[in-house]
Amino acid sequence: MYLADSRTTPDPSDTAGRRPLPGRRAALVPGTVLALGSVSLITDVSSEMVTAVLPLYLVTGLGLSPLGFGLLDGVYNGVSALVRLVGGRLSDHGGGSHKSVAAVGYGLSALCKPLLLLVHSVPWIGAVLAADRTGKGLRTAPRDAMISLACEPATRGRAFGVHRAMDTAGALLGPLAAFVVLRAAADGYDAVFTVSGCVAALGVLVLLLFVPGRQAGTLPARGPDRAPLRAALLLPAVRRLTGCATLLGLTTVSDSFLYLTLQRRLDLPETWFPLLPVGTATAFLLLAVPLGAVADRTGRRRLFLCGHLALLAAYGLLIAPLGISPVLPLVVLTLHGSFYAATDGVLAAVTADAVPEAIRGTGLAVVQTGQTAARFVCSIAFGTAWTVWGDRPALGTAAAGLAVSAAVCALLLRPSPAHTPPEPAR
Amino acid sequence: MNRMPRLLALLAAVLVLGGVAVGATLHAADRAAEKDHARPGDPRVRPGSVVLGAPGRSVFRNMAWGPHRDEISAVPANDPAGPRTSSGIRCLRFHTAGGTGICLQAVHGRLRDSYRAVVLDARLRELRHYDLAGVPTRARVSPSGRSVAWTVFVSGDSYAGTSFSTRTSVLDTRAWSLDRNLEDYRFLLDDRPHRAADLNVWGVTFADDTHFYATAATGGRTYLVRGDRTERTLRTLHTNVECPSLSPDGTRIAYKKRVEGASPDAPWRLYVLDLRTLRESATTERRNVDDQAVWRDGHTLVYSLPGDYGSDLWTVPADGSGAPSLLMTAALAPAFTG
Known part of the structure; x- marks a missing residue:
């Protein structure tokens, strides 16, 4: 590409x-x-x-x-x-x-x-x-x-x-x-x-x-005359995006836990373990450009949310009592990779849409920090849930949380008529 | 800005950096090749047949430079500095008892290296092998030779970036049944069932074919656990015990203890725990020991310390008396049988 x-x-x-x-x-x-x-x-x-x-x-x-x-x-x-x-x-x-x-x-x-x-x-x-x-x-x-x-x-x-x-x-x-x-x-x-x-x-x-x-x-x-951090936080769009990135980050189970669940659920041979991240990365690599282009055409916020639906689908496949099939890890890893392809760069693009050039770096940092911190909190919480309830209930809870977060974000990220984001005319 | 000067600068940098990179690689390759040649003064090694369980022999991984580096070798137990007989079988970790050997070795593939556990008979012939999920660290055989255990390090298995975890497996070599991951056993912390995502188990030492001791870690603490293959349980007995090694009479555990006040880089000292009284006693070895010790007999411990060849073997009395002494240079992972 x-x-x-x-x-x-x-x-x-x-x-x-x-x-x-x-x-x-x-x-x-x-x-x-x-x-x-x-x-x-x-x-x-x-x-x-x-x-x-x-x-x-x-x-x-x-x-x-x-x-x-x-x-x-x-x-x-x-x-x-x-x-x-x-x-x-x-x-x-x-x-x-x-x-x-x-x-x-x-x-x-x-x-x-x-x-x-x-x-x-x-x-x-x-x-x-x-x-x-x-x-x-x-x-x-x-x-x-x-x-x-x-x-x-x-x-x-x-x-x-x-x-x-x-x-x-x-x-x-x-x-x-x-x-x-x-x-x-x-x-x-x-x-x-x-x-x-x-x-x-x-x-x-x-x-x-x-x-x-x-x-x-x-x-x-x-x-700007104001401190960039405060200026960025005063923008309603940045606050909404940070809120959504944080909310969704709180229900995004870390890669390692996903791989661990995948391995346990499907009883994969141990030697496959190092290959699972390669699967996700390959899907990410192949889909990042096409999905970025789709985001430009159909709306970045929409694709950002759709990416989380792909993650939700991956959780679903891991929770559902499906038989052991060699296709399943492939599907889960493809969904996982497309989640990254549809959200990682796209979130940066969405943020850039909402932040004036003078405080662009600060705005991006605020949104990404919210997301990263939330994901770390999620890791700790998920580790605890795994300990107390076991892997399937823990993942089920994360899936439910992700569904609710995605619904809330779908409301929050509706393009407001007052401030139309610079989406392409096409 | 003009494009030409920038491209030239890039080209120059690629040449210089490429030169440094190639130079460093060649230098390291030379150094590796040097290890294929024995030096004067190195332990003498000659190829020959090694039999496990032969009386009066100790078997270990030979670390001396030369063509037999990393091979399983034997010396007479009463002449550890004598000439070594090398088997041609390369292992990173090794242990033997009851005529069974376990060899954890590297397999050099085309796109990446992998590791496997090979079960050997007394003449070092492969009985079966199992693929491993990570870098080998510990291996043990039960006294009868029927059960085998190994531990590997697995990275990227945890939620917090750079952390590593262990994976310990136990194998029955009669039925060839494999418990891939001891973390799947029921873990009883102070007799209460405890489920933990951060549980790690390593360093098995066998009491008999179905009972063993090992280290379990969770919540930042390490525990001595007693394991039972039939019940599939791990029960905690004591805290701050790593890499246990059970004495031949089954009454004491030699282990590495994390001591307070030591440098975080070298935190372990060699201790012995009496299983009846749970009383700990230090050995006279004051240096940091990062090894699963072995018992040469009922009262002597053998363990590895870093040396010129990577590892030397030392001994110290288990009862806290005497002083450490060098057993042999350029050796690792010994076993004393017969």
Whole structure:
């Protein structure tokens, strides 16, 4: 998809960040989006290389027991949410320093890779991973702001779809790259980290070279008089979106629990377990662009809600007393992947529709933080429900909650006649 | 901005970064290749046949550099530093008792590596193998050789990002019935049924073919549990016990205890628990021990510590007397039979 797009774009870097010229079709994906997609693809190759070998490295490379690792996750998640808000807020400073803040975020994560060569104990490795995650938190909102600012409002869904597809492609390629290195050099974890660091540095460089910075004419010279955070929260549309993202996030069971349920329900062989995320990612990769385009055509809010119905259907299949069929995991994972394809980039596009350019980064950060925090709360609550009631009743409750949340959001997200979102005319 | 300088800069960066990446990989490959050659002063290893349960032999994973690295090897029990006989069977983790061997090994695939558990007979011939869901960490055989257990680390199994969990399986090698996941057993915390999504079980040590001890963890605490294959239950007996190892007479458990005041990176010390009195006693080993110890006899513990070759084996008296001493270099996962 990326190749097809870039082939139809005669000179991606030349159109970077500008509105398409009158003669060009609005459907083209702007160069800036492709550049940001490339940055994400490269960065994801880098980070997934590390993620893929980390358990092996800890157990066989360092002889450490990785069980203590999850303990600080709650703290990291809290910090990550806070950092995301800071990243969004900072990137709106002075009328758009999105690129600088994103560069700091990508740079911080890139620096963490060589650091892994130096630290050999669980607390320090935990600290490096936390710094890595801080970088990710910082860059997400400014990056999405840049994507939204680089394309025509009418094609935003598609642009975010292209970006998410490229991002996912990187996530799928990373483990393969790590495997190639380890195949060439047995126990070469240091080589994996070095290669990962080089790849990450390349990502930062592509960002610096090919993503345009502040653009004269597209943004006001300075930000709003009010603090961006308050300004964003005062917008009714942002409040409604944050409310919906939070509400739906509270009933979105985390991937791992979904896979665990799938494995238990269908009695899948243990060796399939690492392949389940690949199934979701493949569906996400294949559907992100088409569903983004559908969102542009039929309404982004509607597709965002439909995506949650796909998730609801996946829950339903896991709860229903269906027989064990090899088709079932395929259907569940496809539904799960289409849930991401219909909601992840689309939510960013919907948010961009509702937030003025001057506080775009902050607005995106607010909505995404609400969603992330809610999903973490859901994980803890779901873990407790699983403990007390067992997996099927827990998932049933989540499904009921999701149905109610989706209904409430369908009401909240109705396009109000007073403020018609910039949906395409088609 | 002109496009040409940017493309040139990118090209230059790709060349430099690519050079560093390739260089690092080649360097690591060289280092790996070096381990295929024995160095002067290394333990002597020669190929030969290894028989499990032969009297007066200890069997272990040979870690010495050379063509027999990672192979199951044997030495005379009274001459642990003597020449090693290497079997040609490569294992990451190994244990044997009663003429049965369990070998957890890596299988190098085309797109990714996987792991499997191989059940071996006394002549190290494969009886059956089972695919594993993650990186192997512990393996044990019951004293009679009938039951076998193993633990692997599984990642991405939990809801909180970077956390890892364990998966422990128990196999009956007569009936070939496999309990894939001990977390499916009924877990009794202080005699009350307790269901927990965060339950982890690892480090089985067998009392007989159907009863065993293991570590169970939930809510941030670890417990010594007594397991029963027939009842399919795990009952907690004691807290803060990891990787238990039952003494040959069945009265004591050697284990690693998380001690207060130790660095979070090296929190474990080797302890012994008396099962009748539940009294804990420290061994004289003061270093961090991250291993499931084995009993060489009724009063001596053998355990692994990091060394030049990755792992050396040390011994210490189980009753808290004496001092630790080096048993053999470049060895891991020993078993003492006959």
